[in-house]
Amino acid sequence: MKLSDMFSDPPVGKTSSLPKPEATGWTKRFIDDLAAKMAREVGYRSGEALEPIVTELGGRIVTGNVPETGSTGYVEVEEGGKFLIALSPIPGTYRNNFTIAHELGHYFLHSRLGEKPLFATRQAGHRAEWEANWFAAGFLMPAEEFVEEWEKAKGSIGHLINRYQLSGGAIEIRKKTLEELGHKFD
């Protein structure tokens, strides 16, 4: 193996001179609907792997070590629209699926599908981070479908974890959010 091969993937937690994402200011409901539309547009079906969608959009995913505790990953969108999503291997598949969709949220909402270069790491309390989370939930668990799946699962979170390939926490938060948005669960 050449030495250069060992350094081909950048470490998670690096810094960049690219601008930080700017919040759109759009409402939770609007972003939720938009994310479901985007999922349909790119042919994403809930529960499936996200990697093919990322590749299709001109992105790639790398996994690396996290030097800063609490950092789950980042996305960097270059001039020209190519992008890189970096993940920590530690949280596992379910958490990483949410993180990939969160980073796609920055790509769709804040870089406008690759038009604006940016570098986004998790910044607690920043509105752009909430927006990326709202996008991720809407993209991975579209509202109407989720309500149906919840009813089919008859209260089994385990069933929904398996159905969506997401953590129990993400499933619970999704239910709460949809109740806030006026969806009814039996």
Ligand SMILES: [Zn+2]
């Ligand atoms: Zn983020």
